Amino acid sequence: MIRAQIKGVGHYLPENVVPNSHFEKTLETSNEWIISRSGIERRHFAAEGETTSNLAANAARAALADAGLDASDLDALIVATSTPDLTFPSVATMVQHQIGMKGGFAFDIQAVCAGFIFALANANALIVAGTARRVMVIGAETFSRIMDWTDRGTCVLFGDGAGALILEASDGDGTSADRGVLSTDLNSDGTYRDILYVDGGVSTKTTGYLRMEGKEVFRHAVEKLVATAHTAMDKAGVTSDEVDWVVPHQANIRIIKGTAKKMNVPMENVIVTVQDHGNTSAASIPLALSVGKSQGKLKTGDLVVTEAIGGGLAWGAVVLRW
Structure with a gap:
């Protein structure tokens, strides 16, 4: 049967590194308070004029270099993002142009923090169906x-x-x-729209800001992430004791630890980057995969489970062998 194998990974982070101390100047908070509640120590912010498509294109170039491929070798390009440059055209077509990909097709997927999982599942389906042979999947955000x-x-x-x-x-x-x-599992439930959303958009003629009921999101996150991971593992015919690495959405260290514990996977088998990147939404999993490979953690043949949950609520998991 046809399998969609990983040929290369890459990532890009803006140059501007923002430590927790940055927020102490304007908010009633501290480095210790932020770390204790999230595990985050620093994050990167895009520079003035630096857009989501710019970040995505740089990550795309890094992945092509890692795979030893040219943009012309791609049949399709999918970008998962909730922060596009423009209402349209898609970020994916902008990246297609920026990296010099002249053929094939490109489109965006919007599932917030679960976006990369949804995009990866769609890319896998395109390959298994024979619609495309080589697909680049990007998660990129300017939150x-x-x-x-x-x-x-x-x-x-x-x-x-x-x-x-x-x-x-x-x-x-x-x-x-x-x-x-090896398997994918996708889910959503619009009942929970109001616990994580942006209070603006094109139809309302406003940009809006991110709004979140943190305790409610946390309550749903661990339960749903564990459930989708186990469903995906069952579909793949593997068990948690066979898993080499869990690469979770990097939202909060407490969610990551809680999910790993209920999956019966020790933390030494979990790739964690939240301390350095914060929550980069759809970008967090591919960022962690790329960092994990660069650190020598992900090796050929390793069994990897990756899962995410985001606004919608939308959540899902992918099981793959590196």
């Missing part, structure tokens, strides 16, 4: 553009960045020993 800087409960949590991954069609035996994407 600093939608922060309310007076709300200490949200503005200290988010950062900007981009990560990219290239999938390529390859033959597999149809077993869990195959390399590539």
